[in-house]
Amino acid sequence: MLNSVLVHSPATLSNLGCGFDVFGLALAAPYDTIRLTRSPEPGVRIQHLDGYNLPTEATRNVAGVALLMLLQEVPETIGFDVEITKGIKPGSGVGSSAASAVGAVVAANALLGNRFTKMQLVEFAMAGEVVACGARHADNIAPAIFGGFTVVRAVEPVLDIIALPAPPLWVAVVHPQIEVKTSDSRKVLPAAVPLGLAVRQWANVAGLVAGFLTADYNLIGRSLDDYIVEPARLPLIPGLAEARKRALAAGAIGGGISGSGPSIFMLNRTEETARAVGAALGSVFAELGIAFNVYVGPVGTEGARVVAE
Amino acid sequence: MLNSVLVHSPATLSNLGCGFDVFGLALAAPYDTIRLTRSPEPGVRIQHLDGYNLPTEATRNVAGVALLMLLQEVPETIGFDVEITKGIKPGSGVGSSAASAVGAVVAANALLGNRFTKMQLVEFAMAGEVVACGARHADNIAPAIFGGFTVVRAVEPVLDIIALPAPPLWVAVVHPQIEVKTSDSRKVLPAAVPLGLAVRQWANVAGLVAGFLTADYNLIGRSLDDYIVEPARLPLIPGLAEARKRALAAGAIGGGISGSGPSIFMLNRTEETARAVGAALGSVFAELGIAFNVYVGPVGTEGARVVAE
Known part of the structure; x- marks a missing residue:
């Protein structure tokens, strides 16, 4: 079983012109780099290896909140040590918070034998967006998870994401x-x-x-x-x-x-x-x-x- | 050169649920049947072989107006004799007027060696819609011309129609x-x-x-x-x-x-x-x-x- 993984999680464009609150597009770069290590000690411990002074307390950190959501669905007694190196500047409008939340849950899923679907990972990562901007929205999360071009048809009552290919651009x-x-x-x-x-x-x-x-x-x-x-x-x-x-x-x-x-x-x-x-x-x-x-x-x-x- | 043609022009669904003023879908039936015959005598003469009492004066008939528009782009001195048998009941909301206007211009184009593009035929047929409902709109015209599923992205300043295939339905x-x-x-x-x-x-x-x-x-x-x-x-x-x-x-x-x-x-x-x-x-x-x-x-x-x- 894997004990530690390194994940790249990309910047994303949301809205994409006419598609306010609906469209998203994944970039190849810039990306956040997340090192996640499985620990027998419950809980989530976060270190930021960048200079942005983001909160490291798990309940106030987008990646931390997403991981805590995910851990609620894990019966084993485990925790995570997280090292985040942000390649995406916070507040730039290219999905910085989504990238960290997504990178964390994708890494956790790899450590847990990929037991969760991509749609479940979106749900976990959306909890991070609530911390970042007060709203449960998926327009940056969806492309960061699926890649390519995404349509968030609905968040409530049922999350409905359409993942589509994008032509070379x-x-x-x-x-x-x-x-x-x-x-x-x-x-x-x-x-x-x-x-x-x-x-x-x-x-x-x-x-x-x-x-x-x-x-x-x-x-x-x-x-x-x-x-x-x-x-x-x-x-x-x-x-x-x-x-x-x-x-x-x-x-x-x-x-x-x-x-x-x-x-x-x-x-x-x-x-x-x-x-x-x-x-x-x-x-x-x-x-x-x-x-x-x-x-x-x-x-x-x-x-x-x-x-x- | 062809002297006379018979055309079937189908009913169409416009709006198609969420796509008000934008989407259209062609049906295979019902359809209007148009017999168009080339004449050396200028102008458009219309007969309706159905019981709907639609106007037969060319300037008040949707097919007549569409043909008059088309004739403005024809340098030869010709006219058309038109026989329309409506298979689509007027006022039913499945593109009855569009079908007659489209059938007439598609028939005329065949008689003229297909010199006009489909986009030009849409322009001609839209003149018929003005007579029928007072607005220059293409949401029934487009699927009647192209078949399948259509998106009228814009009518003004430039007509922009996206013709897409539809899956079997x-x-x-x-x-x-x-x-x-x-x-x-x-x-x-x-x-x-x-x-x-x-x-x-x-x-x-x-x-x-x-x-x-x-x-x-x-x-x-x-x-x-x-x-x-x-x-x-x-x-x-x-x-x-x-x-x-x-x-x-x-x-x-x-x-x-x-x-x-x-x-x-x-x-x-x-x-x-x-x-x-x-x-x-x-x-x-x-x-x-x-x-x-x-x-x-x-x-x-x-x-x-x-x-x-």
């Missing part, structure tokens, strides 16, 4: 170092949407799913646009409109706000285009005098995975 | 003989939708597209539900709730209002189930003392087509 993400609190980005959302606009939005949702499943890049590009959430959040992210403009000019297929921001993602056909688009995104924030990081990488076809024992 | 439709005016069924629609409900709706839209493209019947079934339009139209169609209940009990995958009603459709895995579901749908209206017709048939994999010269 390169993603450029810029993370401007400004703080957008999830609570603020929720506050600006409209309570209600004109029916005509809702129809345009779900027409794009339909187009995006069809585009992914038929590998139609043009269709993906024209279906990404979000008529409802992005316009409301535009004032929270300086440079967004200009970043989109330059990214499209550099050859991006399309893009939008990643999750609740402040990161901005753009999808691209090739690595070369993605690198040019990453540079174009960065140039906007350089000019604004806002520090930023740029990530460029392929869509992740698999989610979190054991990379070493 | 049998459709049961009941048409209760009550009048629901399209204008009335529009009037009951909410002006705005709570954001949370809109999200649930586009989650189903995503699920339905994924279900069709992966032939996942269970996913299709649970994604059909319409949280926005059907609840508003429920009072206009007596028996709807009971019809759905009995259809599901008889084995239907799911269903809803066809177009703006009053017809109700249910999707089914097999012909046998579809027949049982058709009978279950009919039983509701028999008990209510409302006359009705039931249609049972497979999804139409192709749209309107030339069946004889």
Whole structure:
């Protein structure tokens, strides 16, 4: 039986333009690295091997809460020692908390002989999201578990996740170092949407799913646009409109706000285009005098995975 | 060169549950039969070989208006003699006007050496819909032209139709003989939708597209539900709730209002189930003392087509 595993758990894009609260896409990088070691001592002990000052008390740590949920379903008397090295900066809007929670439960499942289904792992990891942002949501958890493109059709009363393949795509993400609190980005959302606009939005949702499943890049590009959430959040992210403009000019297929921001993602056909688009995104924030990081990488076809024992 | 053709143009389901104003599905039957004959005499002359008393003046007839639009793009001096035998009852909510307009332009295209694209034919046929219901919409036109499952992503500024295959499915439709005016069924629609409900709706839209493209019947079934339009139209169609209940009990995958009603459709895995579901749908209206017709048939994999010269 395995005693210790090392897991990489990737960043993810949620919302993905038009699919607010529903769509998710896994990246190949950046990722969090989780070392999980089985212990005869019950409970969960966490160490962070990074400089982010995240809470290490299990009940206040996303990975800790997810593991405590999982342990409730384990009859053996065991515990876990956890070492987390975050490769994904907290608060960037690319599923940082989801990556740590998912990495922890995927590692635990490997140590326990893979007794849990992926859907169960999503349930455990969602408990971590409640600690991170107060809501039981799966739009970053689902792609981090399944990889590729995911649709969270429902969380309640029954969790319903549709895991779909994504065609080869390169993603450029810029993370401007400004703080957008999830609570603020929720506050600006409209309570209600004109029916005509809702129809345009779900027409794009339909187009995006069809585009992914038929590998139609043009269709993906024209279906990404979000008529409802992005316009409301535009004032929270300086440079967004200009970043989109330059990214499209550099050859991006399309893009939008990643999750609740402040990161901005753009999808691209090739690595070369993605690198040019990453540079174009960065140039906007350089000019604004806002520090930023740029990530460029392929869509992740698999989610979190054991990379070493 | 062909001088005369006979075309069958099928009934279609629009909206298809959650996809208000966006989704369409072609049936194999019923269909309108259009005989179109090329004439050296300009203009369009229409005869109806059915008992529905539809207008035969070209500018007031859906097929006539569509043909006049098409003729504007034809440099030759020609006209058409049209004989229409409606197999689809007007006002039933299964795309009766679309079928006649589409059949006419598909026939004309065959007579003109298929010089127009399917997208152009949709444009011509949409002019007929303006006569029929006052709006330039393509949600019945698109499946009647392309067959299978269609997504009208946009009508303006550029017509954008995504034609997708549908898995083998049998459709049961009941048409209760009550009048629901399209204008009335529009009037009951909410002006705005709570954001949370809109999200649930586009989650189903995503699920339905994924279900069709992966032939996942269970996913299709649970994604059909319409949280926005059907609840508003429920009072206009007596028996709807009971019809759905009995259809599901008889084995239907799911269903809803066809177009703006009053017809109700249910999707089914097999012909046998579809027949049982058709009978279950009919039983509701028999008990209510409302006359009705039931249609049972497979999804139409192709749209309107030339069946004889």
